[in-house]
Amino acid sequence: MKAFACPVCRSLVFFENDRCFTCDTELGYSRADAALVAVDRSGLTRCANRVVALCNWLTDPDRNGGLCDCCALTRTRPADDDPAGLAAFALTEAAKRRLVYQLDHLGLPTTPRTEDPDRGLAFDLLSSENEPVTTGHADGVITIDMAEGDDPHREALRIKLAEPYRTLLGHLRHEIGHWYWYVLIEGTPYLDRFRDLFGDEREDYAEALQKHYAKDPDETGWEGTHVSNYAASHPWEDWAETFAHYLHIRDTSETAAAWGLHTDGPDLDLSLSWDAQLDVDPVEEPDSFDELARSWIALKMVLNQLNRSMGSDDLYPFTLTPVVLDKLRFAHVVISSYRPDAAT
Template identity: 40%
Template sequence: MKVFQCGHCQHPLFFESYSCENCGHESGYRSMDRMMLTFDPAHREQVSDREGIRYKYCKNHHFDVCNWVVPAEEANDFCEACQLNRTIPNLSNEKNLEKWRNLEVAKHRLVYQLQKLGLNLPSKMQDPNGLCFDFVARQHNKSLMTGHASGVITILLREADSVLREQARLQMGEPYRTLIGHLRHEVGHYFWDRLVLPHTELLVEFRTIFGDERKDYGTALAEYYKTGAPVEWQENFISKYATSHPWEDWAETWAHYLHLMDMVETAHFFGLKVDPFHKQKSMRAKVTFDPYGEKSFKKIVNAAVPISFAVNSINRAMGIPDVYPFVINHGVVKKMSFIHSLMLSAQLY
């Protein structure tokens, strides 16, 4: 994520900021050019400090779940991120509102990243090949699960409950379980259908790297939950679950590719440098580039590894879990490089 600043006083702002803590001006994110706009709260209309142009907040701003803005003359009252919502929780339940807010923070960060990659995000409500989100409570339907199907990403509301999510993480034996992780994983399934499946040459290359996805998915998952991951799984996979089926390997690898890209972009905009008192040169990094414009994925991963080690070390000093508790092996780098090449390929845009 890039670093934002107030258009009135230049104070730094978070991506989720609704106002500047220094001068009090209201703030809103403009997705067109990834700019944070600010507005004088004394004015009844949102007129940007920098440009003097009128905007309006996304309709979901009313619920404090979205700080994005759209041009005042825009016919649609929802921003590009909120237009992807097909189902939101029942807001008559106050607990649901707070969970929805958590979901929207993660989803808006996901949309920011996908847009920066240049990926097209049509709403499924207007395009049958598009994408949409269902944020739902399981209630009496015990078969309802978090997942993806034909462009519909379903996220159970319980995932936005930190206590229940941690219980699920421990029960599943997972080192990491977050809302942004879920969203990045599930959207990976959607983009496999869009980016890989239609292209014969890419599909052949995918099968060489990830395996043949034509093997029965249900049978493969049942076998995984019965026997678990193979002993040597860390040699070629980013997680145990990635071993269950090539589709899941792709989705897990895709999610971690997005993790690393976000990590390195943030490090770049903060001017981070890792230069420890250690003889190993591979533990040094100075991120002087935006990864979204970098052709070499090797350069990206060489920056991500020292950064993640440094941040993990800081977390351990504070007695909290690692930010990134994963090992990026050579097999995973090869898979991520395949994904990065897709993002750089003009034929997909």
């Protein structure tokens, strides 16, 4: 995420702002400009979800019934007379806006269901307070249990499932990764390489998950070959986890670059335990995966130590082994070489 500036006074503003706190200019996010713009000079109007989802995006009033492109991807949301559901809805949409911003930055498509009824993208944002909801993906429809926006609920699940990390944005990145498997890999020359790295996705999915959950996490032996225990359950889940982590790494690295974060690292002899200098140089355009990975591995060490200084757990509690880095490199190549007119 880049650092934004008010278009009028050039003061610092943030992605979620709808007003400049310095000059009081009304601001909105223009997707076409990938910037916060002055509403009265944009020729656009605020999204119809400005109040209900706290959306600060702008739109053409003749498109999507007054919804911005991001909000229009949601086909199911809580009713207006469900205040608890609407509060969770606003949190989920805020995370989704960050997701769509990054997908735009990467040049990836977000074809809506209205344009492609069979494989287009849509979000069902549901609450599990009154009925069971399973977060997941099916042919472009992403279902999110909005209870994941509630910190105690999400933390209880994280502990129950023995996960080191669990966030609402992480769920969105993981589930949309399933959709991008169809967009970027299925039926393309990348499929054979995918199977070399991740395994054969034709393995029975339900049976694979059943076997996975029957195992003790400490006995799956995933640490050397997968980014998470869940990634070891099936090649599709391995890809979705890898895709989500690639987005984590790119977004955090680019945020560090936007803020000019740099450290030379400690004055230590790392020759016996480290194969690269512990040196964080911002990666503004990480076209080289090697450069991105080198910078990230150093940066995540710094971030983890900063978190520990505040008494918190590691910000990024994962180890990127050579096998996992190969999978991330594959995701980098597939994403970086995507073209809208390529066969999918």
